[in-house]
Amino acid sequence: MKGSFSSLINSEQLVLVDFSAEWCGPCKMLAPILKQVKDEMGEDLKIVKIDVDKNQSLANTFQVRGVPTLMFFKEGKQLWRQSGVLQKAELVQLAKSYL
Template identity: 45%
Template structure:
């Protein structure tokens, strides 16, 4: 697994990993939602985007079969996994439950 990626997900605090592809329409729909949650909802978490076409090993490591897939990590351990597009309220509630 990519050492940099591993170090990021093991860092202190919550890390949201967005598994996506450039050609994926739902992935493009999810991107501004994640950005809005990050910028406007006063929640502390880090966002990392992983392109599954460029990083298939990382995607396989976490059993990503469909995109978009979001995995929330705390201290390197997956705490929650979701597939598909979530709205702002859903994503805020999920993150609040993990912080």
């Protein structure tokens, strides 16, 4: 997983990483919001969901303490990070600001 994650965030495409967990209520609320963001952004944005329970070393690497935690990456750089549920408009606006 780590190798492919690294190649994902090192691409020129903007990547939104969603660190989440099966048992997390807010994560379940965020899923349809992320789908709407993807529908609006299309090929400009890749969204990757990471289950922190299945990928603990990755979560530790990025010091994820709470879920959901969202991060934008482009060309290997972390551009932004926030924990909690964001609304579609906020996420689309953020994504467009990094394109």
